[in-house]
Amino acid sequence: xxxxxxxxVLGLLIGGIYVAVAIGFSLVWGILNIxxxxxxxxxxxxxxxxWLLFAHAHLDPFLSLPVVAVALxxxxxxxxxxxxxRVIRAPLFFTLLLTFGVNLMIVNALLVLFKxxxxxxxxxxxxxxxxxxxxxxxxxxxxxxxxxxVLAAAVGVLLNRTRTGAxxxxxGADRDAARLVGVDLRHVYALTFAVAAACAGVxxxxxxxIQAITPTAGEPYTLQAFVxxxxxxxxxxxxxxxxxxxxxxxxxxxxxxVPGLGAGWANAIAFAILVVVLIARPQGLMGRxx
Amino acid sequence: MEQVxxxxxxxxxxxxxxxxxxxxxxxxxxPLLIVFLLAVLLVLLAPLTTTDQADSLGVPVLVxxxxxxxxxxxxxxxxxxxxxxLVGGLTGYGSFGNVAFFGLGAYTCAVAVDVHRxxxxxxxxxxxxxxxxxxxxxxxxxxxxxxRGHYFAIATLGxxxxxxxxxxxxxxxxxxxxxxxxxxxxxxxLFLYLMVGAALLAVIVSRLILRSRFGYGLIxxxxxxxxxxxxxxxxxxxxxxxxxxxxxxxGLAGGVFAVWNSFINQELGFSLDFNIQMILMAVLxxxxxxxxxxxxxxxxxxxxxxxxxxxDVAVYAQIGLGLLLAVTVxxxxxxIVDFFGGSSRLxxxxxxxxxxxxxx
Numbered sequence: 001x002x003x004x005x006x007x008x009v010l011g012l013l014i015g016g017i018y019v020a021v022a023i024g025f026s027l028v029w030g031i032l033n034i035x036x037x038x039x040x041x042x043x044x045x046x047x048x049x050x051w052l053l054f055a056h057a058h059l060d061p062f063l064s065l066p067v068v069a070v071a072l073x074x075x076x077x078x079x080x081x082x083x084x085x086r087v088i089r090a091p092l093f094f095t096l097l098l099t100f101g102v103n104l105m106i107v108n109a110l111l112v113l114f115k116x117x118x119x120x121x122x123x124x125x126x127x128x129x130x131x132x133x134x135x136x137x138x139x140x141x142x143x144x145x146x147x148x149x150v151l152a153a154a155v156g157v158l159l160n161r162t163r164t165g166a167x168x169x170x171x172g173a174d175r176d177a178a179r180l181v182g183v184d185l186r187h188v189y190a191l192t193f194a195v196a197a198a199c200a201g202v203x204x205x206x207x208x209x210i211q212a213i214t215p216t217a218g219e220p221y222t223l224q225a226f227v228x229x230x231x232x233x234x235x236x237x238x239x240x241x242x243x244x245x246x247x248x249x250x251x252x253x254x255x256x257x258v259p260g261l262g263a264g265w266a267n268a269i270a271f272a273i274l275v276v277v278l279i280a281r282p283q284g285l286m287g288r289x290x
Numbered sequence: 291m292e293q294v295x296x297x298x299x300x301x302x303x304x305x306x307x308x309x310x311x312x313x314x315x316x317x318x319x320x321p322l323l324i325v326f327l328l329a330v331l332l333v334l335l336a337p338l339t340t341t342d343q344a345d346s347l348g349v350p351v352l353v354x355x356x357x358x359x360x361x362x363x364x365x366x367x368x369x370x371x372x373x374x375x376l377v378g379g380l381t382g383y384g385s386f387g388n389v390a391f392f393g394l395g396a397y398t399c400a401v402a403v404d405v406h407r408x409x410x411x412x413x414x415x416x417x418x419x420x421x422x423x424x425x426x427x428x429x430x431x432x433x434x435x436x437x438r439g440h441y442f443a444i445a446t447l448g449x450x451x452x453x454x455x456x457x458x459x460x461x462x463x464x465x466x467x468x469x470x471x472x473x474x475x476x477x478x479x480l481f482l483y484l485m486v487g488a489a490l491l492a493v494i495v496s497r498l499i500l501r502s503r504f505g506y507g508l509i510x511x512x513x514x515x516x517x518x519x520x521x522x523x524x525x526x527x528x529x530x531x532x533x534x535x536x537x538x539x540x541g542l543a544g545g546v547f548a549v550w551n552s553f554i555n556q557e558l559g560f561s562l563d564f565n566i567q568m569i570l571m572a573v574l575x576x577x578x579x580x581x582x583x584x585x586x587x588x589x590x591x592x593x594x595x596x597x598x599x600x601x602d603v604a605v606y607a608q609i610g611l612g613l614l615l616a617v618t619v620x621x622x623x624x625x626i627v628d629f630f631g632g633s634s635r636l637x638x639x640x641x642x643x644x645x646x647x648x649x650x
Contacts, residue, residue, distance in 0.1 A: 105616075
């Protein structure tokens, strides 16, 4: 019981990380109809920017969040405007191939720049936490969950309460109609991708505080983001939050409470969840039946 | 990806046949002749099993070990790209996880020939190699092929990653260390023959499928699955059939690879590099065509060996691969084959048009 409670808390906390990773992924998928296989690579770019600021400017990882977000926003805008806009009307599979190519380029550019050494961001308070009735809660993971929730709320406000958000949603609903009413498609595509990249960067900053980072460490997060979005249901920020928390919970409990499984089974568990959801409830936990 | 030329309906008597049909026939006959000649050459060379023999007889190419390695690799990718083409090119289901079949085939063969496990002869190992992936594909295909587009692509990618992870966690399959099939010193040319044989088989099977009722059914599914179903194509059986044939071919390549390399582990068997390379080759050459994948393999292997392979650092090769993916998808989405007798010419005007068609 004690162990179960502890694992539930840890699962929800790690779920916060998955929420942060999946928000941007869900945005690009829902609006641009692109499954961005370079998403995990963007997460790692965010993690390395955080590490650079921490190692060289001694900036606290949570204070560097705005810097990371702005840097990734600019990078994402350029990436979409220059490259991905070129295939936006091509068959689905081509956008997958292109983003996979972008993923290869980013990951290997990171390998050139940073080598494959393990780097970590360790502020003075990492490793400490507090206990409620002998359940341990690490400060950093709690803060990461808080940031993820704030990030989700911010994206929700941007999409639903601003003129830019209205334009983004209009493009997601019907590209041609949006263009007819005067939306600059190329700009909105790039803007959407830029917001998603900024979210990925923030997620990367959070990840850099809880695990050692390498250029290839982002790759599992792409598959996990996909599972989270499928699990929650595509199209709404709230669904992504639910999907992320449930995924974190199921993964943690699966690894620790099921005999015979362990940390080496993370991908297999994610995949099993994916297949079950796709077959049993294709619209996701929170989605409406189309 | 709409470039399989469905032959025009038979012309009514008295009219000249459509010129397009003649062009196609002529275009296909020559490469098929090469396939036939290669098969004959393979039979003739079969008694020559070692480089030492080739050396003493003065046979060119077969004395150079690095050339043999490159040729074997090319043949291996011809099998994989042709197999992928049956699902991704012909049926229009962009699979992102065919390397699972390669890994399953490799592990099947390795377990079969391993001294501490089944300890069967090599021929039996290679014969078993396509069976396990084919059975696996038939089973998971029933579930996966209900998905479309992004969902299918990622679900197949997930399959490949998950199967690799399971294999790595099972001690009987060598765990994280891997398996070591016995090294065959006495016949180093044998694997080249086996792999080329597998490649010829892949091309012949593709050709048979392309010109059969089965193949036309697959094309119909790609063009419009609902319509295909309405006109009486059993879409589930056809899709699972194509998936299974692709798995058997890819598994065969994996089986030969396991004994050729005499070492197999999760990173090699379920290599995401192989996974993406076979797709890139098929798309670069021309997905949905018979010889597109073959051409793509030759071009990409040439590039990898001569341009990227020469730099000592593998990361630059990877960056080049990513760049090539981007360039292919943006500028030559119909593949290189399209420039030879297809609707496109390799010209600046065509590249500009390709760009305009898909850009925002």
